[in-house]
Amino acid sequence: MRNVLTVCPYCGCGCGLYLRVDGKKVLGTLPSKEHPISHGQLCLKGWNVHSFIHSSQRLREPLVKADPAGTYRGTGWDEAYSLITKRLMEIQKKYGSNSIGIIGSAKCTNEESYLLMKFARSVLGTNNIDSCVRLCHAPTIAGLGDSFGFGAMTNSINEIENAKVILVIGSNTTEEHPIVGTRILKAIDQGANLIVVDPRRTQIANISHLHLQPAPGTDLILISGLIRIIIEENLANFDFISRRTENFEVVKESVKKFTPEYVEKTTGLSFSNLRETALMYGHSKASMIIYGMGITQHINGTDTVQAFANLAMLTGNIGRESTGVNPLIGQSNMQGACDMGVLPDYFSGYQSIKDKKNVAKFEKAWSTKLPADKGLSFMEMIKRARQGKIKAMYIVGENVLLSAPNINEAIEALSHLEFLVVQDMFLTETAQLANVVLPSASFAEKNGTFTSTERRVQRIRKCIEPLGGTKPDWQILSELAQRAGYTEMKNKNPREIMEEIASITPIYEGISYEKLDNTAGIQWPCFDKSDTGATFLYKDSFASGKAYFIPVDFTQGSEVPDKEYPYFLIAGRREFQFHTGSMTRKSPTLEREFPYGLVEINPNDADDLKVKSGWRVKIASRHGELETNVSITTAVPEKTVFIPFHFKEGAANLLLGNSDLDPKSKIPEFKVCAVKISSI
Amino acid sequence: MNNVKILFKEDINKFVQICLKEAKVIAPFKTTYGDTIFSPVTSPSEVVIDHGYENSIIPPKEFFLPQEETMLTYGRYKEGYKFKPSLADESKRIIFGIRPCDVSAILFLDRFFRSDIEDIYYLKKRENTALISFCCHEPQETCFCICTDSGPFLTYGFDLQFIDLEDRYFVEIGTPKGEKLIKFNKNLFKDVSVADEKLRQEIVESTKNKFKSARAYFSKTIRKLSEGKVDRNVWDELGQRCFSCGGCSYVCPTCSCFDVADLLRSRDGYSRIRTWDSCMFAGFTKEASGHNPRLEKKDRVCRRYYHKLSYQYVEKNETHGCVGCGRCIVTCLGNINMPVVVEKIRRS
Amino acid sequence: MKKIIKELNIYQPHSARIIKIHPQIQGHRLFLVKFEDDKISRNFTYKPGQFMELTVFGSGEAPFSLSSSPTRPGIIEFCIRQTGKVTDSLFRLSPNSLIGIRGPYGNGFPIEKLENNDLLIVAGGLGMAPLRSLLRYVLDSRERFGEVTLIYGGRNPDDMLFKYELLDLLDSPEMNCLLSVDRDDSGTWPACIGPVTALFDRIKVEARSTYAAICGPPIMYKYVLEKLFERNFSYDRILMSLERHMKCGVGKCGHCAIGYKYICMDGPIFTYQEALDLPEAV
Numbered sequence A: 001m002r003n004v005l006t007v008c009p010y011c012g013c014g015c016g017l018y019l020r021v022d023g024k025k026v027l028g029t030l031p032s033k034e035h036p037i038s039h040g041q042l043c044l045k046g047w048n049v050h051s052f053i054h055s056s057q058r059l060r061e062p063l064v065k066a067d068p069a070g071t072y073r074g075t076g077w078d079e080a081y082s083l084i085t086k087r088l089m090e091i092q093k094k095y096g097s098n099s100i101g102i103i104g105s106a107k108c109t110n111e112e113s114y115l116l117m118k119f120a121r122s123v124l125g126t127n128n129i130d131s132c133v134r135l136c137h138a139p140t141i142a143g144l145g146d147s148f149g150f151g152a153m154t155n156s157i158n159e160i161e162n163a164k165v166i167l168v169i170g171s172n173t174t175e176e177h178p179i180v181g182t183r184i185l186k187a188i189d190q191g192a193n194l195i196v197v198d199p200r201r202t203q204i205a206n207i208s209h210l211h212l213q214p215a216p217g218t219d220l221i222l223i224s225g226l227i228r229i230i231i232e233e234n235l236a237n238f239d240f241i242s243r244r245t246e247n248f249e250v251v252k253e254s255v256k257k258f259t260p261e262y263v264e265k266t267t268g269l270s271f272s273n274l275r276e277t278a279l280m281y282g283h284s285k286a287s288m289i290i291y292g293m294g295i296t297q298h299i300n301g302t303d304t305v306q307a308f309a310n311l312a313m314l315t316g317n318i319g320r321e322s323t324g325v326n327p328l329i330g331q332s333n334m335q336g337a338c339d340m341g342v343l344p345d346y347f348s349g350y351q352s353i354k355d356k357k358n359v360a361k362f363e364k365a366w367s368t369k370l371p372a373d374k375g376l377s378f379m380e381m382i383k384r385a386r387q388g389k390i391k392a393m394y395i396v397g398e399n400v401l402l403s404a405p406n407i408n409e410a411i412e413a414l415s416h417l418e419f420l421v422v423q424d425m426f427l428t429e430t431a432q433l434a435n436v437v438l439p440s441a442s443f444a445e446k447n448g449t450f451t452s453t454e455r456r457v458q459r460i461r462k463c464i465e466p467l468g469g470t471k472p473d474w475q476i477l478s479e480l481a482q483r484a485g486y487t488e489m490k491n492k493n494p495r496e497i498m499e500e501i502a503s504i505t506p507i508y509e510g511i512s513y514e515k516l517d518n519t520a521g522i523q524w525p526c527f528d529k530s531d532t533g534a535t536f537l538y539k540d541s542f543a544s545g546k547a548y549f550i551p552v553d554f555t556q557g558s559e560v561p562d563k564e565y566p567y568f569l570i571a572g573r574r575e576f577q578f579h580t581g582s583m584t585r586k587s588p589t590l591e592r593e594f595p596y597g598l599v600e601i602n603p604n605d606a607d608d609l610k611v612k613s614g615w616r617v618k619i620a621s622r623h624g625e626l627e628t629n630v631s632i633t634t635a636v637p638e639k640t641v642f643i644p645f646h647f648k649e650g651a652a653n654l655l656l657g658n659s660d661l662d663p664k665s666k667i668p669e670f671k672v673c674a675v676k677i678s679s680i
Numbered sequence B: 001m002n003n004v005k006i007l008f009k010e011d012i013n014k015f016v017q018i019c020l021k022e023a024k025v026i027a028p029f030k031t032t033y034g035d036t037i038f039s040p041v042t043s044p045s046e047v048v049i050d051h052g053y054e055n056s057i058i059p060p061k062e063f064f065l066p067q068e069e070t071m072l073t074y075g076r077y078k079e080g081y082k083f084k085p086s087l088a089d090e091s092k093r094i095i096f097g098i099r100p101c102d103v104s105a106i107l108f109l110d111r112f113f114r115s116d117i118e119d120i121y122y123l124k125k126r127e128n129t130a131l132i133s134f135c136c137h138e139p140q141e142t143c144f145c146i147c148t149d150s151g152p153f154l155t156y157g158f159d160l161q162f163i164d165l166e167d168r169y170f171v172e173i174g175t176p177k178g179e180k181l182i183k184f185n186k187n188l189f190k191d192v193s194v195a196d197e198k199l200r201q202e203i204v205e206s207t208k209n210k211f212k213s214a215r216a217y218f219s220k221t222i223r224k225l226s227e228g229k230v231d232r233n234v235w236d237e238l239g240q241r242c243f244s245c246g247g248c249s250y251v252c253p254t255c256s257c258f259d260v261a262d263l264l265r266s267r268d269g270y271s272r273i274r275t276w277d278s279c280m281f282a283g284f285t286k287e288a289s290g291h292n293p294r295l296e297k298k299d300r301v302c303r304r305y306y307h308k309l310s311y312q313y314v315e316k317n318e319t320h321g322c323v324g325c326g327r328c329i330v331t332c333l334g335n336i337n338m339p340v341v342v343e344k345i346r347r348s
Numbered sequence C: 001m002k003k004i005i006k007e008l009n010i011y012q013p014h015s016a017r018i019i020k021i022h023p024q025i026q027g028h029r030l031f032l033v034k035f036e037d038d039k040i041s042r043n044f045t046y047k048p049g050q051f052m053e054l055t056v057f058g059s060g061e062a063p064f065s066l067s068s069s070p071t072r073p074g075i076i077e078f079c080i081r082q083t084g085k086v087t088d089s090l091f092r093l094s095p096n097s098l099i100g101i102r103g104p105y106g107n108g109f110p111i112e113k114l115e116n117n118d119l120l121i122v123a124g125g126l127g128m129a130p131l132r133s134l135l136r137y138v139l140d141s142r143e144r145f146g147e148v149t150l151i152y153g154g155r156n157p158d159d160m161l162f163k164y165e166l167l168d169l170l171d172s173p174e175m176n177c178l179l180s181v182d183r184d185d186s187g188t189w190p191a192c193i194g195p196v197t198a199l200f201d202r203i204k205v206e207a208r209s210t211y212a213a214i215c216g217p218p219i220m221y222k223y224v225l226e227k228l229f230e231r232n233f234s235y236d237r238i239l240m241s242l243e244r245h246m247k248c249g250v251g252k253c254g255h256c257a258i259g260y261k262y263i264c265m266d267g268p269i270f271t272y273q274e275a276l277d278l279p280e281a282v
C-alpha cells in the first residue's frame, strides 16, 4: 500500500489528500493533517475521490464517429491523431484559423492548460480559446483585474479564522466550498460577525447573525447602498483612499442615487438591516468579503465585483490580513486555467495580447507567429457555431452541454460543426456529439499542478499508470502538436512544462517542482527563486501602483418575472454533487445522497400550485422547459425556486437564456431566469 | 514474572527485523509531508516509533475493514453465474506500534463482527494479525483515552505491549501469539528487575497525570442520553454545524457501518464491493418509498451519539463506543466531536 | 483472538433460477424461484415473516420478504414492486433466468406463540407480501390455530395483491376473509366497498386470546393501532413488521438499526411493546 499525496480534484479549496494505492488500484482516500488547508479534514466529495477512478464507464480507447447516426468505432491513437490533424488543417485552410474554437477545462492541470493555450495560439493560430470560467468567474478576472490588478482572491482561506466581520454573498459556502465553510464557523466561534446575503436560506445563512434575502439579481444595488451609508456615516478611511487609490470622488458621486428609498424598493430589504450591515462592515478593521457564483453569474457580474472592490477600498479593508475581496472559485483548477491564459485576451499570467511587447515575447519563446486579434469568448463561440461561422471545436474535459446556459442552443451549435474533438474521461453528453473522442487519464494518473482559489499552486502526483488506453491530456496535446508539424511542444514531462511556464510568466517565475515538492504549495505571485509567495495581495502597493475606484450602475436584465412567468429561478450547486456530475455521479455514495434532480419550492407557493413533495412538475421559461420532482422547503423565499444543475434528467440549464451577456466579462445571465410551473 | 520482559532500545531494530521475517509488518509511517499513516513497511528504518509519535490519521481498523473491499466477484459462465468469494490473503501480519486506544477499538470491533453471525471477511484478517501496542507517554492535545478507560496502558487485548522506560522497553506479553514472537528471540529479551518494575510504575503514574484531567465526563451524559432527556436544542444546534461529510465515522476506530455496491470493475465481471459508510448521510436510511426516518442532520447527529453512548448499546457492546482517540476532534468540519457533545449534553 | 466458529461466508449467495413470473397489479410481480442446487433446495426452510437477499447480476442485492410458505417446500415466492436499480433489472428478467439468493434472515413471526390462538391479520399495500406467507402457513396447518381473520384493503380492485387467491377465500369455512376497496368502477367487485376501517366493525375478536399481525405503509399503522386499542389489545399481542433500508441482512452493515435493535436480526417482526422501546420506530 502506497500513500500518494495529491490534491482534491473537485472544488477550489485545494485540499491535500493521500490516495491509497495497492498495486494498480486506488482503494481509498484520506486527508492530510499537516496540509495547511485540509488539516485532517475533507468534505464528502473529497473522501470519495477515489471512487470514480476505476469506473467501468471510463473511456479506454479513442473513438471515431463512424456514421451520422452517432455510432462510434474504437481506433488506435495513431488513426485518431491523423484524422484530427487532417480535418483541422483542412478547415483552417478553407475557412481560416478563426473558424476554430478551443475550450479548455478547469479540471486540467496548469501544465495542460498552458499547452492547450499554446496549441491554440501557435498550432491552430487563433485566440478563440476560453474555458468554463466564462460561465463562472469571468467577472472576477475582469472586475478585480481592473480594480486591483489581479483577478484572484486577495486573501487566503486560513485568514478567515481571524476576521472580525465576514460578508458572505452569493455563496452557499458550506455546500460549495466546505473548507471555507469550516473557517467561517471557526471565526464565528471566535466572536466574528457573519452577514449572509442570499435569497435562499442556506446552512451558512442559518448560522449567520444577519441574513439578508434581496430580490435575485439586485446585489449591486445593495452594495452601492452600503457604500453610500458608509460614506454618510463617516466611516470611510480617507487616509487609505488618498494614499492607495484613485478616482474615489467619481464613485462617491455615482452612489448618490442609491438612496435608502431606492434600495429598499428594489432589493426588498429594510433600511435598518442595511445600516446594521454597513456599520458592522465599516467599523471593523478586519472585514472580509467572500463571494461566489451567485454574484458573478449575472448581467451585472463584473459591476458587482467592482462594487465589492469599492466597498473594500472605501474602508481600507484590503492589503492586510483577514480583509479583502475573496471570490470562491468553483473548480479545482479554474484559477489555474485562467492563470495559464486559457482566455481569449490573455497569455499566461494575465499578460494581455493587446500589448505588442507580450506578443513579441511569446512569439520569440515559441518561435512562431501569433495571431493579434482578440479571440472569441465561450458564449460567442457557441453563438458563432450556431450561425455556422465557427466550423470546428476542440473541447478538453468540459461537459459543455450541461454547463452552458440554454442547452438546446448549445446542442444545436455543436451539431452544426463540421468537426468536433472532445478529450474526456467519460463519454459525456458533449462527447456524444464529437467526431473524435480522446480518452484522457484521471488526476490520479498524471503529474502536474493545480492552483486553488487562494492562488495556491500545488502538486498533484501520479499514483498509477494511466488506465489502459488512456493518456494524460498534456501528452495528447504534445503528441498532436508534433503530428501537426509543430516541434516546440515536444514535452517530456510536466516538470519541464512548468519550467517553460515559469520562464515566461512573471507571477509564476519563482515556481518550480523542486520548490513545490517540499511545500504544501506556493501562493502566487512568486517572482523569484527565494520568493515564498504571498498569503495576501497588495500589501504595499497594487499591481500598477494604485487601486482604482470604478463607478458602476445597475442594469436590469431581461429575465424578470411577469404574469406569464411569475417565478424567479435560481440555479446552483448542491453539496454532494459537483458541477455537471461527470465524476461525482460515478460514486455510489455521492449518487445515493442526491440521486435525482429536483426543484425547491416554498411551502406557500406549493400551496398555490397545489403540488406536494415528490410530485413531478413541469417548469418552463422563455427558453425551454423540463420536468422534475418537487421538494418543498422554506429555504427558498416565496416566488423563487431553486434547481441544481448536475442532472441530465432535469438540467437547469435547459431553462436559462443566454441573450443577456455581461458586457464587461461576457458571462451569460445564469443565476436568474423567470419561469412558470405546472403540475403534471 | 515470566509474562514481562525487557528489550533495550538499541535492539528494537533487530526485533523489527525479526518481525519482518515472521510476517508482513504494518507500522506507523511518516510521509515526507509529516503525516503519520499506518502502512506496510519493509525495513526497520521506515518504522516511526520515536518517543511520543503521533497516532495515525485513520485508525488501523482499515486493515480489517478497508475503506474499499471486494467481497465477491461474479461473471457469466457457460453454466450460468458463479460467485467467487474474494477473501483476503491469509498471510500473517503484525501491526507494530498500534496505540492502546486503537487496540481497545479493535477489541470492540472483534466483539461486534463475531456476535450473532460471524463476518469472516473481518475475522479472517483479524485472526492472522498480531497487535504490538506501544503505550503513549506524550498524549496529543486531542487524546482522552483516560476518560474512556481505553488507554494509555492496557491490561489485556494486545499481543505485546511496549512501555517506554527511557533506554529500554518494558514488554508485556498478552497472548500466546505474542509469546511466540518473543520465544524465538530469547537472547534479545532480558529478564525484568525490581528496579524496572518500579520505574514502570512511576512512568504509568506520571503519564496519567499528563492527560488534561478528564476531558470528558461520560456518566451523566450517558444517563441523559439513554433516558431520552437531552434537550432538542442540543441536537438542533449541532445539526446546524454538520456538513454531512461522514468524516467522523470514517476516522472513528469503532465505527463499522458499510455500504455494498456491485460495480463493473473489469471486463470479465462484476465486483461486489463494500465501502465505509456513515450514518451521517441522508441516503444511509432513505427507504424505497422515499420516506427517510432520519431526514435531518440533527437526527443523524443524535443517532451517532446514541449509538456511541446509550446504556442500551453499552449493554450490547459491553462498553461505550468511544475509545478517546480524538480523531473526530481533528476531522469534523463543524467542530462536533465526542468531548464537545458530551459537554453540551451534560450541561443542557 | 478466539477461533472462528463456522467457516461460513454469510455474504455468499447461492445460484437460483426464476421458474415463473406472475404479473400482479401494476408495477408488481410475483417471482417463483428455486435453488439450483437440489441439496440446498431440499434442506431449505424458513418462517413466515422472514426475508431473503436477492442478487440481480450487475445491479446489486436487495432484501425481499418471502411470500410463500414453508409448508409447501421447493419453490419460494417473492412479491416485488418495481422501485429502482435492482428491481428494475429484476423486472427485465424472464423465466429461466438465474439470480443470486441468500437467507432466510430476520426473526419471522413467532409461530409457536401464535399456535392455539386466534389470529387477526391486517394488511395494506405491499404489506400483503409477508402476510401472505403467514396466511398460507396457517391455512396449511389449520388445526394448530384458532379463528383466523384477514382484513385487507386497497383503493380499487386493481390495487389488490393476490386478488384471485384471496377472493377464493371469501366463502372459505376455514377463515374469515374481509376484503375491501374504496371504489369500484368496474362494478364487479364481489367483496366490500368502503374504507378498510369499516371492516373492523364487522369482526368479533377476543383480544385476550388473539394475536394481531399487521404490515403496511406507515400511515396504516396509526389507524389500525387505534382500532386495536379500542378493543383492548395488549401491546405484546400486536405484531408488526417494520421496514428499513437494508444492505447486509445479517446485522453488520448498520443501515437497518433503529435505536439499539437491528431490524434484520431482531426484526422485522416486533411486538408493539418492543417497538415502543425503540426511540425512532414509531
Ligand SMILES: Cc1cc2nc3c(=O)[nH]c(=O)nc-3n(C[C@H](O)[C@H](O)[C@H](O)COP(=O)(O)OP(=O)(O)OC[C@H]3O[C@@H](n4cnc5c(N)ncnc54)[C@H](O)[C@@H]3O)c2cc1C
Binding pocket: B283, B285, B286, B287, B288, B289, B290, C051, C062, C063, C064, C065, C066, C078, C079, C080, C081, C082, C083, C084, C085, C086, C087, C088, C126, C129, C130, C242, C243, C244, C245, C246, C247, C268
Ligand atoms: C425486510 C424487508 C423486506 C422487504 N420486502 C419487500 C417485498 O417483499 N417486496 C418488495 O417489493 N420490496 C420489499 N422490500 C423493499 C425492497 O428491499 C426495496 O424496494 C429495494 O431494496 C429497492 O431496491 P432497488 O435497487 O430497486 O431501488 P434503489 O434504486 O436502490 O433505490 C430506490 C430507493 O430505495 C431505497 N433503498 C435502497 N435499498 C433499500 C433497501 N434495502 N431497503 C429499503 N430501501 C432501500 C433507496 O434509498 C432509494 O431511495 C423489503 C425491504 C425490507 C427491508
Ligand code: SF4
Binding pocket: A008, A009, A010, A011, A012, A013, A014, A015, A042, A043, A044, A045, A046, A047, A177, A178, A179
Ligand atoms: S471538494 Fe473541496 S472541500 Fe471537498 S475535499 Fe475537495 S477541495 Fe476539499
Ligand code: SF4
Binding pocket: B248, B251, B252, B253, B254, B308, B321, B322, B323, B324, B325, B326, B327, B328, B329, B337, B338
Ligand atoms: S468518537 Fe471520536 S474520540 Fe471516540 S473513538 Fe470515535 S473518533 Fe475516537
Ligand code: SF4
Binding pocket: B241, B242, B243, B244, B245, B246, B247, B248, B249, B280, B301, B331, B332, B333, B334, B335, B336
Ligand atoms: S465529521 Fe462533523 S461535519 Fe462531518 S458528518 Fe461528522 S459531525 Fe458532520
Ligand code: FES
Binding pocket: C245, C246, C247, C248, C249, C250, C251, C252, C253, C254, C255, C256, C257, C262, C263, C264, C265
Ligand atoms: S441490514 Fe445490515 S445491519 Fe441490518
